[in-house]
Amino acid sequence: MNEAEALATFGALSNVTRLRILKHLVKAGGDGLTAGEISNEVEATPSRASFHLAEMTKTGLLISERQSREIIYRVDFKSIGDMVHYLIHDCCEGNKTVQSCCNPNDNCL
């Protein structure tokens, strides 16, 4: 992941609607959710949800697949992993304080 990609990914996560879309999709698991379901869950109009879904897909955060009339979105966890990697290793040069927050039982709230 290079600087431009990192900036785009941070930008993608800096909007409430998009952050909530991500969380709903994480909860949905491997089955993903349709654009309509997402639109309902985050209480956005279809066009607004579509705009944000496109934004997230462009940056690589989501993967989409048409299934007949519906379009299913899923999280691409690799892209979030890349972001975590970039944050820890590129930005912070492997800083121990940052790295310690990766563990499930760390001291980071």
Add this chain to the structure above:
Amino acid sequence: MNEAEALATFGALSNVTRLRILKHLVKAGGDGLTAGEISNEVEATPSRASFHLAEMTKTGLLISERQSREIIYRVDFKSIGDMVHYLIHDCCEGNKTVQSCCNPNDNCL
């Protein structure tokens, strides 16, 4: 870290000038850098650098300390750790693919 703080932190890192400030400050280590040095290094006017430094300090990414006429900025690694924690555990519910990118020798590029 709550949703609003996470959004602010992602926003703080979604700007080139701010991302570069962060990297320069990480490289500078514990001594930090003065506002003037940062302004020079990222090639921004003093007022523009000051604006972004204030933005980053507001979100908790940086800590500032006046030393006579200069103001020294340092990275608060804890805030980045909190962000990493939020990403991995709150957003991604501890997803293994994401977590694997924390290690120095992972497969995340």
Add this chain to the structure above:
DNA sequence: CTGATATTTCAATTAAACTTGAAATATATA
């Protein structure tokens, strides 16, 4: 106190991101 240096603040402008609603596209079913 005066003048110089370091930094911030502020108002004005410019640029980017977001929202809205209508129209377009894609697919399915009768």
Add this chain to the structure above:
DNA sequence: TATATATTTCAAGTTTAATTGAAATATCAG
């Protein structure tokens, strides 16, 4: 083919973020 459903696209308007340059604040040295 006609109609309905699911989703996207587009243009217009609105809001938020970033840049600029001048003025203000803080500290220091003479």
